[in-house]
Amino acid sequence: xxxxxxxxxxxxxxxxxxxxxxxxxxxxxxxxxxxxxxxxxxxxxxxxxxxxxxxxxxxxxxxxxxxxxxxxxxxxxxxxxxxxxxxxxxxxxxxxxxxxxxxxxxxxxxxxxxxxxxxxxxxxxxxxxxxxxxxxxxxxxxxxxxxxxxxxxxxxxxxxxxxxxxxxxxxxxxxxxxxxxxxxxxxxxxxxxxxxxxxxxxx
Amino acid sequence: xxxxxxxxxxxxxxxxxxxxxxxxxxxxxxxxxxxxxxxxxxxxxxxxxxxxxxxxxxxxxxxxxxxxxxxxxxxxxxxxxxxxxxxxxxxxxxxxxxxxxxxxxxxxxxxxxxxxxxxxxxxxxxxxxxxxxxxxxxxxxxxxxxxxxxxxxxxxxxxxxxxxxxxxxxxxxxxxxxxxxxxxxxxxxxx
Numbered sequence: 552x553x554x555x556x557x558x559x560x561x562x563x564x565x566x567x568x569x570x571x572x573x574x575x576x577x578x579x580x581x582x583x584x585x586x587x588x589x590x591x592x593x594x595x596x597x598x599x600x601x602x603x604x605x606x607x608x609x610x611x612x613x614x615x616x617x618x619x620x621x622x623x624x625x626x627x628x629x630x631x632x633x634x635x636x637x638x639x640x641x642x643x644x645x646x647x648x649x650x651x652x653x654x655x656x657x658x659x660x661x662x663x664x665x666x667x668x669x670x671x672x673x674x675x676x677x678x679x680x681x682x683x684x685x686x687x688x689x690x691x692x693x694x695x696x697x698x699x700x701x702x703x704x705x706x707x708x709x710x711x712x713x714x715x716x717x718x719x720x721x722x723x724x725x726x727x728x729x730x731x732x733x734x735x736x737x738x739x740x741x742x743x744x745x746x747x748x749x750x751x752x753x754x
Numbered sequence: 755x756x757x758x759x760x761x762x763x764x765x766x767x768x769x770x771x772x773x774x775x776x777x778x779x780x781x782x783x784x785x786x787x788x789x790x791x792x793x794x795x796x797x798x799x800x801x802x803x804x805x806x807x808x809x810x811x812x813x814x815x816x817x818x819x820x821x822x823x824x825x826x827x828x829x830x831x832x833x834x835x836x837x838x839x840x841x842x843x844x845x846x847x848x849x850x851x852x853x854x855x856x857x858x859x860x861x862x863x864x865x866x867x868x869x870x871x872x873x874x875x876x877x878x879x880x881x882x883x884x885x886x887x888x889x890x891x892x893x894x895x896x897x898x899x900x901x902x903x904x905x906x907x908x909x910x911x912x913x914x915x916x917x918x919x920x921x922x923x924x925x926x927x928x929x930x931x932x933x934x935x936x937x938x939x940x941x942x943x944x945x
Binding site for chain 2: 572573574575576579580619620623624627628630631634635649650653654656657658659662725726727728729730731733734735737738739741742745
């Protein structure tokens, strides 16, 4: 892959959580509002860029047998940093996201990129890969969050969208709405990529 | 909160999968056959209960006295990873049959957010030791219940005419949505 391909593959070809079906839990859990989705996405992006960087630097040092454990230590350290940073500067958001911030540790996207990309590529492409996949994840989460917030509470990033007469479709901000919204979006994306004649990756 | 309320609440009202959205990757990944779903469910019950006990002890007897609560993410994931490895080695030596039925699911569990999630929820809700034991077992039972029910539905779906674009994960998510709607009916059962 060239650097440009590495920088852009996260936006469509490997767009998480739709094309890479990884990291579904935060995509379902925190997307009750656009702002939460975006905050979560950016936190994951930060962890992803730096975990890819450190793992790529250490790729010749880490023995193959204990690599997963070593990756988890790197990732967990970064997550603790993000947790403390968000508590210090974005307190209301960190309260909203709750236990889903520490749960970034077990987000399969991060471990997946470490294993699939950073462990066998130099530092710069690895960071580019983290940036691209992370921003793709942020975009998806913001999109799902916007849809659910607009339909479910009639606002977008906290600003009212419809007039005062709008009756919020509260189902969308509850758990079933999350599953339905993500499932239907995934279906739409599959239909679109079939139409474009791309290889069908969903099974 | 008494223990019965805690149990029912964790299994039905706040089902870890369908209401708290934890553990969705295995939920979509290993729910294609009833047998594998049951194996995964059993492995999660086993590991989640053990790891909740150990993380609770570590939090209250090591981290809190040293004022190191902020390290809980790092310590918890290490405890879970070590425990999973240990359980795997132990089962391989002691109980061949159990190892063969749970074995392949164990490594996957380290990155199962349900296990880590339950450990974090115990701390967040400020539960005592026995409450932690009950809450984590019943949360994991809720996970097993949901994944087994879901696998039953998915086995049926194999033979049904699902539109091309919705095949696989897409229709699985929509089905999970409908199941989660059914579980919403339990709200109000506790408190």
